[in-house]
Every structure is written in structure tokens, then in C-alpha cells.
Amino acid sequence: MNTTDHDEHPTVDGIPERERAELKDCQIQTIKNICHSFRHDEGELINILHKTQESFGYLPPEIQECIARELRIPVAKVYGVVTFYTFFSMQPKGKYPISICLGTACYVRGSEKIVEALKNELGIDIGGITPDGKFSLDCLRCVGACGLAPVMLIGDRVHGRVDPLQIKDILTLYT
Amino acid sequence: MQLTIDNKRIDVAVGTTVYDAAKQVGVTIPRLCYLNLEALGIENKPASCRICVVEIEGRRNLAPSCATLCTEGMTVKTSSPRVLNARKTVLELLLSDHPKDCLICPKSGRCELQNLAIRMGVREIHSIENAEMSTYRKDQSPSIIRNMDKCVLCRRCETVCNTVQTVGALSGVNRGFMAVVAPAFEQDLQDSPCTFCGQCVAVCPTGALTEVDHTPRVVRALADPTKTVIVQTAPAVRAALGEAFGMPAGTLVTGKMVAALRQIGFDYVFDTDFAADLTIMEEGAELLSRIHRMLEGDSNVKLPILTSCCPAWVNFFEQNYPDMLDVPSTARSPQQMFGAIAKTYLADRIGVRRDNLIVVSIMPCLAKKYECRRDEFKVDGNPDVDYALSTRELAQLIKEANIDFNALPDDNFDAPMGESTGAAVIFGATGGVIEAATRTAYELFTGKKCRQIDFHELRGMEGVRTASVDFDGTPIHIGIAHQLGNARKLLDGVRAGRYHLHAIEIMACPGGCVGGGGQPLHMGNAQIICARQQALYREDAQKPLRKSHENPYIQQLYNEFLGRPLSPKAHHLLHTRYFDKSTNN
Numbered sequence: 001m002n003t004t005d006h007d008e009h010p011t012v013d014g015i016p017e018r019e020r021a022e023l024k025d026c027q028i029q030t031i032k033n034i035c036h037s038f039r040h041d042e043g044e045l046i047n048i049l050h051k052t053q054e055s056f057g058y059l060p061p062e063i064q065e066c067i068a069r070e071l072r073i074p075v076a077k078v079y080g081v082v083t084f085y086t087f088f089s090m091q092p093k094g095k096y097p098i099s100i101c102l103g104t105a106c107y108v109r110g111s112e113k114i115v116e117a118l119k120n121e122l123g124i125d126i127g128g129i130t131p132d133g134k135f136s137l138d139c140l141r142c143v144g145a146c147g148l149a150p151v152m153l154i155g156d157r158v159h160g161r162v163d164p165l166q167i168k169d170i171l172t173l174y175t
Numbered sequence: 176m177q178l179t180i181d182n183k184r185i186d187v188a189v190g191t192t193v194y195d196a197a198k199q200v201g202v203t204i205p206r207l208c209y210l211n212l213e214a215l216g217i218e219n220k221p222a223s224c225r226i227c228v229v230e231i232e233g234r235r236n237l238a239p240s241c242a243t244l245c246t247e248g249m250t251v252k253t254s255s256p257r258v259l260n261a262r263k264t265v266l267e268l269l270l271s272d273h274p275k276d277c278l279i280c281p282k283s284g285r286c287e288l289q290n291l292a293i294r295m296g297v298r299e300i301h302s303i304e305n306a307e308m309s310t311y312r313k314d315q316s317p318s319i320i321r322n323m324d325k326c327v328l329c330r331r332c333e334t335v336c337n338t339v340q341t342v343g344a345l346s347g348v349n350r351g352f353m354a355v356v357a358p359a360f361e362q363d364l365q366d367s368p369c370t371f372c373g374q375c376v377a378v379c380p381t382g383a384l385t386e387v388d389h390t391p392r393v394v395r396a397l398a399d400p401t402k403t404v405i406v407q408t409a410p411a412v413r414a415a416l417g418e419a420f421g422m423p424a425g426t427l428v429t430g431k432m433v434a435a436l437r438q439i440g441f442d443y444v445f446d447t448d449f450a451a452d453l454t455i456m457e458e459g460a461e462l463l464s465r466i467h468r469m470l471e472g473d474s475n476v477k478l479p480i481l482t483s484c485c486p487a488w489v490n491f492f493e494q495n496y497p498d499m500l501d502v503p504s505t506a507r508s509p510q511q512m513f514g515a516i517a518k519t520y521l522a523d524r525i526g527v528r529r530d531n532l533i534v535v536s537i538m539p540c541l542a543k544k545y546e547c548r549r550d551e552f553k554v555d556g557n558p559d560v561d562y563a564l565s566t567r568e569l570a571q572l573i574k575e576a577n578i579d580f581n582a583l584p585d586d587n588f589d590a591p592m593g594e595s596t597g598a599a600v601i602f603g604a605t606g607g608v609i610e611a612a613t614r615t616a617y618e619l620f621t622g623k624k625c626r627q628i629d630f631h632e633l634r635g636m637e638g639v640r641t642a643s644v645d646f647d648g649t650p651i652h653i654g655i656a657h658q659l660g661n662a663r664k665l666l667d668g669v670r671a672g673r674y675h676l677h678a679i680e681i682m683a684c685p686g687g688c689v690g691g692g693g694q695p696l697h698m699g700n701a702q703i704i705c706a707r708q709q710a711l712y713r714e715d716a717q718k719p720l721r722k723s724h725e726n727p728y729i730q731q732l733y734n735e736f737l738g739r740p741l742s743p744k745a746h747h748l749l750h751t752r753y754f755d756k757s758t759n760n
Contacts, residue, residue: 074343075359
């Protein structure tokens, strides 16, 4: 008979407490208000997540848990939606979030080189944030300004026909 | 409406799918993701696997038959060359990033994906050298192993966990190649709201969800001459084990099971049913004491009392009803009562030290693996029950030991902890625990002999049911729910004041333990589950003693050791407490 042991696993000492930040009362109230404005309708989950991300900048676990509690749905479901849409982020964004377009037009006009230049200049990867919290770096697909390719968004501002050599100068606009 | 399937004309009702219509003309279209939980009126049909595609005249693309409704005059081909070609390509694509370790996969031989590959004669997978393989981490909880590399994203587990059980531990997360079914934040199952009911395992078509295998440890204990190894078997096991050896569902194999366990080398073969009788003594006494207090006008008394035999149910209310922790009976489950008595009373009687006595249980359940590891059920780190094997693991052990199960003569359980009544046997069917409790509580409450033994009003497959039993002038209102979604309905109804009940029995699995996550896989088939139930009622009817308090060995246990039900010693060994485990607290 087979006597090898493959079933080592940690013993169960109650449910381990997962590390998570506590939300402040005013933050909980904000989420409650957003859910309320959508009548606590489960079908409005995407809109609720949109609004919440608009308020908080990102959707960390404790916020997803709070939304799940408000809508009385499993938090796994909320997480499923958050991870399905690239628009939703579980990472905080910088004061000036940078998005590079990697759509076809921008890509053929060298947007990848801009990504590289930004990575070097900021010392962060795609999805990262600078230690001072000023810039974060993301990619997206087409902002509908293909005539200006390659395009870079910083906050709401569109920078068109960007040259990798201009990156340093552009960033200084945001100090 | 009329349509033609494979040149056969057929009349079907409006709303019939092509898949079901084909079945009516005798064509079973292969499928992978589709699952019909008929008894529940719940279907899982994400139409994501595309194995069940068929050709419909006038339609450009092939259509998934599970999710395509019949229309008047439709002409369907279920196995044209185009269909067969597409089906094989789809299967090859599914296999391209599926691990090829079938030889040692725990699901080997029972895997629906493997069966499809055999059926369609797949011998090679084109461009497999270029196929990217999933490398998701393996998640091992005390009961269930998630190996997402083997997941085909059929979403059956998700349907069962969310829609049927309303546990909500699993959801489809991420997208594209990274898509996976996982708990929130991709945390481990044991940190999620999972109750370990194992119903996801019972419907998983592949080796993505399997149980933690404790057989190697049991074999090692059996080989150790310093250990006395005893075994207990839950009631539902005897009604399903035969299926693993080709017998029809509902075959009772109690005697053969005992013989097999003896041949495997257990020193004593006992019955969890003995502990089920003990459970009735304790839980029944608790119910009566609460009813007496209520009748005396005590307004603080917690009624309805909730049964606490089912470990997945215990996990469920610890997670979801933390404000009601003082409502369920404090009686431990039969598995744990057995362990506590075995490692005290029995160990003393047979002169074996606690740490040299290994208690193995054979359970229809995966949550039992978790339950026996709970800290409350350990003395100085030594668990009352060392290992909980599922019915499937026992079948495996019997096969490994080269035992010709079907040819075994019937054998009997050992005394004293192998003796049981018919009341204990029906613990494995929904309504059984409360029926057993009724048989005893009636006599203790009224002081009269209970003429009625079969309480048919408490039996059945209805998800939520209520009944009243006349305790000689005092009506006792009883609620029963099986499957956790129904439990939630019943409990929410009690909270909202829609039900006024004295006692509620809850079992997490369909049909009770007979449909447990550790049984031969039921794949949602209610007929199999009903057949197992009927087997238990047959065994009950054949038993000379059918009321728990008439079990002579139970009486002896109280006389020699425990004193009386709810005595301090009984409290210490046979009762437990519950913890707030809500994740949203």
C-alpha cells in the first residue's frame, strides 16, 4: 500500500485573522451613500464600483468587503467583477496617474518606447506607484485620440505626439 | 412544437433545449460544463465548454445545445462531420493547457474530461509544445484541495456554492488565461466563508476539486504495532459504499463493510450509530429541558433548538449567524461523541493509553475532516478523532488491499460501541435526526410508550418542511431543512417570525448525509440520493430496537460512566461551544 504522505497542512486554530486596514467611519458612510444612491441594487454593482473608485482612487479589499456587506452579496463576487475589468484597480494611484495608450495607432508609433522611458525616469513598473505617491504608471487601449498618437494621459490631461526624449520635461510640469 | 434531430421527428414543449430534446430521441450529446440539478430546479449552463455544440440548419455557427432552445421546424444534426470535428478541436484546446498527469490524478477513472478524451479518441494535441500551462498555486484546506491547473471553468462549483448553498465562497475571478474560480482576494479556502460541505467536490468534472487524502496516515497507523486502531462508520456510508463496487445506488452493504474493515486490519470495528444514539440522549434531554422551561414561562429560553450534528452547518452558522450562537444544541456531533467516549471510557476498558489509541472515522462528509481537527476536540493536542476518511477513501482503501468486496460475507460490529438502534441509522437522511429525537423525546416527555415509530411527516426531499407531532396533548412544531440555502431560508423565516417552531434539523447536503461531499460522486442526481435514503429507512425497519434510549449499551454507558444525560461529565465530554467566525465582523 502507498504510505507516502502528501497531506501536510496547517492545523486549524480558529479562523486566522487576515491583515486588513480598518475603514474610518466617514469612509464607510461614503460607501453607504453610494450604495444607497443605487438603491442597494446588486445589478448596479459595476456603477457602484465606479463611483467608489472615483471617491477613493482605488478598491482595496476592505472597501470591497464593505460594498459586499451593503449589497448583501458574497465578497468573492465583488472581487470577481473588480478583477475582470481592467478599469478597476486594487492598487492606489499616484497624485498624477499616468496612462500610456498601447492601442494599435499609438503602438505602431512607438508608445512602447515611452513606457520604457517612463519606467526609467520614475523607477517603477507598470501598475506601480512612486514612493512619494506622486506618479503611478498604467497602460490602456485607445483613448480615441489616434490622430495624436502616441498618446499619454496624465490625470485628465492628454499629451499627444509624445517623444521619449520629452518625458523628463513633461514630468516637470507636475512638480 | 415539432423539430427534427438526426433525421428523427419529435414533438417537444416550448422552452425545451436542444440538449433535452435530443435526449428524448435517445441521443445523449456529450457535455462538460452543463449540469442539471433536477431536484433543485437549478441548472448550471454557462455554455462555456462548447463540447455540446450541434449543427442547426440555416444557422451559420454551431450552437451549444445546452443553451439553445428548440424552435418550430428546426433541423438539428448532433454528429455531422462538422460537429465532430469542432467538438474534437474544442476538446484538444481544453486539453492543451490541462496537466497530463492522469496516471496519478486523484480523479483518474472518474474524470469527465478524461472520459471525453477516451470517447472521442484523442491521441494527440496539435501544437501542444507551444501551449502555455497554468501554474496556479495549489490550495490545501483541512478538507478540500483546489488544484486550479485542472479547472475547466465549468462553474459548477460556483453554482453549487452560491446558488444552492448560498455560502458564496467561490467566484470566477480575473480574465482571459488568468481566469480562475477562487475565493475573494484569491485567499485560501480555509480563510474564506467555505463550510467544507464538499458539494463543489461532488459536482467537479475534473481533478480541480478533490478531498484531502488521509488514507496514507491510516495505513501507517495500522502498520504500527504500538497502536490500537479502531474505526467508526457513519450511517450514510453503508448506503453508498456499494456504488463504488458496481452495485446499484441504495444497496445496503453494512455487513460487507464491517468485514472489509476487519480484513484491512482495524482492531475494533465500531459504529458511529452508537454515538448517534448517544447524541439523541443528550440532544433530546436538552430539547426537553428547553421545552419544560418554556412551559414554565421562562422567556429567556432559546427555542427553536437547532441540531448540531452537521459540521458544515456548524461552520455555516458560526460564519453567518454569529448572533445566534446560543441557539443550537451544544451536543457534539456523533463523530466527536464517539471519539470522546472511545478515548476515555473505551480506552480504560481495553487498557490502552490515549496516545496509543487511534480513532479513525469513515464519513460521507468532507467537513468531518475539518471538524476532527478543531481545538475543542483535542486533549493536550491529541484529537478525539485522529483521521476522518470519506466513503470514497474507504472504497480506495478496500481496492488497494485487494479485497473482493462483492464476495465478502456479512460480519457484525464489535461490542460495546458497535451496537445501535434504528433511530441512529436514519441520521444519514434528512429529517432522520429529528425523527430519532422525536421517538425518544416523546417517551421521556409523556412518560408513555410511543406507539408510532415511523414519522412519515418528517421524511422526504422537500428542501424546507415543517410538521407537528402531538406529544400527548402538547403539539411540538418541527422544522427541517437540507442544503444550506434552504437552512438560510428557514432560519431567516424564524427570525422574521414566519415560523414558530420548537426544534429544527439542518443538514448541509442534499438529502442529508447520504448526499454528502465524501460519498461516491452524485453529480446532482436526486435519484441516487433518494435510493440511498430509502436504504437507510429499510435498515431502520429491520432493526430489533428502534429507539435510542432502548440501546442497552447506551444505558450501560450512562450507568457505568456518564451518570445521566447532561450530567457534568456528559457536558465535559459530549458538549461543545461555538465561535463567531463571521468574516464581516
